[in-house]
Amino acid sequence: MDQHLPQARIPSATYRLQFNAGFTFADAERIVGYLHDLGVSDVYASSYVAAKEGSVHGYDVVNQTIFNKELGDEQSHQAFVDELSRHDMGHILDFVPNHMCIESGDNVWWMDVLENGMSSLYAHFFDIDWEPVKKELTGKVLLPLLGDQYGRVLEGGGLQLIFRDGAFFVQCNALQIPVEPRSYLLILQHRLDALKEKLPPEAGPLQELLSIETALQHLPLHTERDSEKMNERHREKEIIKKRLAQLCFDSAEVAEFVSENVMIFNGTKGDANSFDLLDRLLRDQVYRLSYWRVATEEINYRRFFDINALAAIRMEDQTVYDLTHTLLFRLIREGKVTGVRIDHVDGLYDPVTYLQHLQKSAWMNLRERSEGAPPEEGAEAIREEWARQYDEVLERDPGCKPFYTVVEKILMKGELLPEQWPVCGTTGYEFLNSVNGIFVASDVAKQFDRIYDRFVKRGSDFTEIVYEKKKLVMQVSLSGEVNMLAHQLNNIAEEDRLTRDFTLNSLARAISEVIACFPVYRTYANSASVRDRDVQYIDAAVSKAKRRNPAISGSVFDFLRDVLLLRSPERASEESRRDWLYFAMRFQQITGPVMAKGLEDTAFYVYHRLISLNDVGGMPGRFGTTLEAFHGQNLERYKNFPHAMIATATHDSKRGEDVRTRIDALSEIPALWQKQVARWSRLNKRRGSLIENARVPELNEEYLLYQTLIGAWPVGDVDDAGYEAFRGRIREYMIKALREAKVNTSWVSPNGPYEEAVVGFVDAILARAPDNEFLREFLPLQRRLSRCGFFSSLSQTLLKMTSPGIPDFYQGTELIEFTLVDPDNRRQVDYGRRIDALAELKRREQEEGAPRLLSELLEREDERAKLFLIYRVLNYRREHKDVFDxxxxxxxxxxxxxxxxxxxxxxxxxxxxxxxxxxxxxxxxxxxxxxxxxxxxxxxxxxxxxxxxxxxxxxxxxxxxxxxxxxxxxxxxxxxxxxxxxxxxxxxxxx
The missing domain is CATH 2.60.40.1180 (Golgi alpha-mannosidase II)
Structure with a gap:
């Protein structure tokens, strides 16, 4: 490492904390000592910059430059950091560079865009298509906030004009959306003659109002992009608001006039014509309010997956990068953050360039921390010299990473992180699936195929399911994005006589089919060349799409492949080449969301052969992991990313790590499982329902339920309140699973009667009644598998703590926990119980010795055995870091x-x-x-x-x-x- 280059702090073990109003900086400060005693070296914090009010996870960011006030202030954050420093502990922060929440008035950048459109100083912050396919949206932003058709919401009084502090807003649900200032004229000129009759022509208030109208008429348009005009608009609109607010404060007549006009614009229920004024006003805005379902096809801002409330930001823009990282880099410079986890890196337009900039910026701030801030005079020259020195080091050692950085990235089978990425690795999804897989008896895959297929009475091919579900997602959730790509590709085709005859429809189908066949989340072309691995992925996807679609001309697919591989004709102009690259990079941003929604959020809830394999980063079509494969992946990580995080549970896990090990054990008893599950289904048949002559729940859903019960069933005797809480969790899980599957109900179109029937089935089979024969037969097998899972959990935990990589612990999992998918796994953790448990174990360790204590814990299947194992091994690892590092x-x-x-x-x-x-x-x-x-x-x-x-x-x-x-x-x-x-x-x- 170069002498000028700071050394990255490499953690020994990390512990993930989920910050929200229920767990603040002060709460974190109180448990630092406990985490240190446990053997943790670094706290790994969820995002704690300003998020939407009430956020439980922090990913709905509204302002990256300030702390989330629900978590505490600068002083409480400092106290938390000071406590970490006292224990010589590091602090890794989860940073969200891809998107922001736009359903909050606290997102001042987005609110400014809604007020000023293309003329907003922040219009370039968001990934908005101002010239979309739908021409009616040119220069506008689609806002799919309404719960029903626009006209019905309007005439039902669901949209209300309000006036405060000299400005007009539209109240939509809990959100107050700014009104475009020039359109104030529609409100202020309405019934103006009535005000003139009340006030003499020379009256000061009337003259001021007319002057305000003149100022509004001269305000630059919201489509203005000249920087001077934009600044003029931004300055003058604020002056106008202040003048109008002061006028209404000074003149009761004007205040009453404005108030009455607002009331008139808001219409009268039952009188459709009374809403014409508000409708006209809304038509003049830089946004179009719409039914939320419209977003599927007509959305013209890029989202996080298909979540309308999360709009993507253009991190490739230097201004956006600089502003959004202000707080992060300050915390790095002050030594308060020693590592960073980059959320959803695949959503970025150009991940490698972003990560390179991130390392360089972190290094510059670390250099300033070590050498002090340059004097004001000459500071720019000094920083330029630092940057030059960094570039020199980078040229000699392209893999140098002065700041500990990991990325949230899902790697498919055989996929490696791009070699140019200056990161320490991923957050560990691949290890989660690899280590879990060795507790599955991989040699009985065909038996489990037969058991599953016979139970659900149909054949199941996971690869085919993923293909179909990715196509479904593109139809029902992301068709707008696919259509946008198709139009871009059509424009490219029109530029050459050899491709101009390709129709828009054929291009759209080709894009959809290639994405459906794509083997990885995305590729990473960002220049004239394409990585060899990316060429292989694109070739494979196009070849599969061709075979599946013989009715589509192969030349269409060949053209799409050439564009994705940037194989433009020699005669192509520079502008044309730029268009090809832009299309390829946009294509890359869409394949990831389609894979995530189709695979993780749909196929995983449809294919239930062995649900412990259905976790983020996994491919359930592969039945477990061989020891050879597990060792091979560990060797690969040791060689390339020895400091990557390795996890067994995350906030995104589909089920807890201790739930999975119980279900894994089913793979060892296929004959008994087949017999038992068939028996349970016969016993519970009368508890199901018939809806439109179809059995509810479906057999596939019933198969999921039995496995879920085996994995999540509480240990020991549970009182009535605890049992009812458990049953409630199962109800909620099943509803989420059904909606994610999108077979009989969905988030978009909930099927109330079907969901109620499934909940009724859950309640019936879990009834604590003497005649419930199912529970009498279920519990003995569940208890047996629970004990198997207990020992497997200990093994899994040890392997995580000792394999190449940095072991990461998701909050609360130091005790045996049987959590399901979020929000179940994001419940508040009882740290008092854990602190007391560790203190008691340490006391007994001193008095009785470790052998006797651990034997007793194992005999009783005590959840504290896992805590004791972690405590012993992590402290040893911290003391002998060189062996594991x-x-x-x-x-x-x-x-x-x-x-x-x-x-x-x-x-x-x-x-x-x-x-x-x-x-x-x-x-x-x-x-x-x-x-x-x-x-x-x-x-x-x-x-x-x-x-x-x-x-x-x-x-x-x-x-x-x-x-x-x-x-x-x-x-x-x-x-x-x-x-x-x-x-x-x-x-x-x-x-």
Whole structure:
């Protein structure tokens, strides 16, 4: 690392905190000491810049330059940071560069756009198409805020004109939308003769009102783009508002006149003609209010996926970049933020350029922190020299990363992060699926295919489902975006005589089909060249689309491929080449949302072969992960991104990590599962309903429900209140799952009777009644799988803490938790219980010793066993950071009857080596009546084979147990019967 380049702080372990009004900076400050005791090195905070009032997640940002006031102020934030500093802990902040919430008056930039249109000083901040396909929207923004057709809402009094502080607004739901200032004339000139009759011509208030009207008439238009005119409009409109406010304050007659006009404009229910004035006023605005369903086809601002309330911002614009990062870079400069997580990086127009700018900006601020701010005189020259030095270092070492940065990015099978990205890795979705997959018996995939297909009475091909659901999403949610692309491609086709005969319809279909066949979320062309990997992805998608659509001329697909690969004709002009690149980059921004909505938010709720595989970043069509694949991915990460985050749960997970391990265990008992699920369905058949001669719930939905109950069922005895809370969570989950599936109901068109019938089925099968035979048969199997899941959760947790990468813990998951998809997994965490639990464990550890304490916790299936494991291993990891930070990764093998049930590897750095061993696939190791995967009867003759030259004695960091290395046929081995005599996980250091 160059001497001028600051060293990035590399975390040892991170802990994700979800900030909102219920968990503030002060709350975070209070638990810092607990997290430090647990072994966490860095707090990983959700976005805490200003968000929409009441936000529970912080992603609906309204202003990136200030703190969210619901979380605290500068002082409380400082106290939180000071507490981190006292414990030598870092702070990683989640930053949202892609979008902002536009359904809040606190988003002053968007409100300015709605008031001033193209002439707004912030018009270039948002990704708005001012010349869309629908010509009626030229120069306007579609606002799909209405719950019904525009005319019905208007005549129903749902839109109201209001006047405050010298300005007019339209009240729409809870939002007050500014009125374009020049259109004030429609209001102020209405019934003006009546006011003139009240006031003499020379009266000061009347003269002032007429002067205000003249000023409004001379105000530059909202379509003005000349910078001087824009500034004039911005300045003069504010002066006019102040004059009008003062006039109404000074003159009761004018105030009454304005108030009466507002009342007249607001019309009278039952009198349709009385709304003509307000309708005319609304037609003159720079926005068009519409029914929210209109957004599907006519939206002309880019959104976050299909969420109308979240409008994309143009981070590729330097002004936008500079302003939106003001607070972030200040916090970096002040040492209050030591790392950053970039949300939804695939939404950006040019991710690589953004990330390169981010590292450079962070380095400049870190340089200023270490050397002090340059003196005012000559500051610009000094910063230019710093930038030059950074560029020199970057040229010598293109992979240098002076600031810890990870990106939220989903990698598909075989996909790697682009090599040019200056990041430490992703936030860990790929590890989540990889590690979860080794607890699935991958060799029974075909059996589970048969079980699933027979139960639901149809065949299920996951690849086909994803294809169909991506097409569905493009039809019902994102057709406007696809149509926009089609028109852009049509304009390109028109430029060349060899392509001008391609019809708009054929181009639109080709685009839709290629996106539906796209194998990854997006590609990353941003210049005249395209990465080799991206060429492969585009070629594969076009080839598949061709095969699926023989009725569409292959030449249309070939043309689309050429444009995406930037293979423009030699005779093409520079302007034409720029058009091709612009289309390719826009195409890249759309494939990601289609994949996310089609795969994660639809297909995952339709395909239920084994739902523990249906998580973000996963492909449920693959039945688990082999040990070879798991080790291969760990080696790849060690080689390329050793400091990437590795997670087992996130705020976006479809179900909690401890829910998944219970469901994973089903894969080990296919025959029993088939028998039981068929039996349960017969028992519960009478509890279903018939709607239009169709069974409710459908068999596919019923199959999802049984797996969900196995995974989420609470441990131990639950009182009536707790049981009812659990049943309520299952009801809410099923409604969300049904709507996401978009088969029998949806968010767009909720099917009330169907949803009520499913909720009734849930209530009936979960009734605590003596005659509920289902529960009597369900609970024994659930308890067995629960114990399997308990031991698998410990193994999964150990593997996360010791594999290459930075282990990340989602809030609350240090105890066994059976959460489902959000909002269930975003409930407030009881930190008092966790603080008390850790204190009690530490006390008992001192008094009783780790072996006895842990054995008792395992025997009782105590949720605190996971907490104790994390505490022991993370503190060890922090003390021996070099081994895990960049230590070599060596997969280890086992030999013997139970060899397939072990995952093991070594980490080595310098002269130190540690060995990690964890039991897996424990359902077939454990007796049906309970028991545990421990001892000689379970592990028999199985041995862990050690690296050459390793011998002596080892201590298990988890419980302090000591085990001797033995020799078998000249090979150093550890007998698993001894290693797993008391606990099924081991982190071994040499004695």
């Amino acid at each position: 960049g230590g070599e990764y060596l997969p280890l093998e086992a030999k013997g009857a139970r060899a397939r049930h072990l995952c093991a590897f070594a980490r080595k750095a310098g002269g130190r080596m540690v060995i990690v061993a964890a039991a897996r696939l424990v359902a077939t190791l454990m007796p049906e009546d309970g028991g545990s995967p421990l001892g000689e009867a379970v592990w028999q003759d199985t041995m862990l084979l050690l690296p050459e030259g390793v011998g002596g004695r080892f201590r298990n960091v988890v419980n302090d147990a000591v085990i001797d290395v033995v020799s078998l046929d000249g090979q150093s081995v550890l007998p698993l019967a001894a290693l797993f005599g008391e606990v099924s996980v081991a982190l071994l250091e040499s004695e």
